[in-house]
Amino acid sequence: AQTVTQSQPEMSVQEAETVTLSCTYDTSESDYYLFWYKQPPSRQMILVIRQEAYKQQNATENRFSVNFQKAAKSFSLKISDSQLGDAAMYFCASPPMNTGFQKLVFGTGTRLLVSP
């Protein structure tokens, strides 16, 4: 079964600094998708960024970018110029191909604290 692992329960960063959140996954598939979601205190899950495994180029959305290393099965999220509004839980997720990509498997999350 596909697994997604986030080994950092909590990370801290100061405003305007850069922080990287780690995610590793285990799959035997060659093509798959990876997502980062943000869950602020309001508890709504918000898509941050998406990466398709067959694309070599790392996805970027404004201050958010990923470092996708397919061979190492690593999908880390880099947040540049951190803002107080970035404080949230961040979840890495991927849908297993053996379910037709129907089910999202989530990591346990990383809580990001942002200090002024």
Next chain:
Amino acid sequence: DGGITQSPKYLFRKEGQNVTLSCEQNLNHDAMYWYRQDPGQGLRLIYYSQIVNDFQKGDIAEGYSVSREKKESFPLTVTSAQKNPTAFYLCASMYGTLGNQPQHFGDGTRLSIL
């Protein structure tokens, strides 16, 4: 604006009681999902549905039931068989059924035991 509406925001259940959580979407999405979130854990899939009148069990379906009579609605019933229902429940929907699209989430329902 299009989106997903979950209600109620807070729900209390008495022992032996069934309760139903509502999830409605006006995004015209095909697939809908129910997740459970416990403290310190990620989201775990309860049930999902790709088309009307069809749904599949997720990883923790025991003690829950769903229906999909309309494309826009996917209610979740927490039955008395679910012995530990206290959790935060999130409903999601997705365009298409291929899984390469992101899921869109509602604001959630917090269920507690009286």
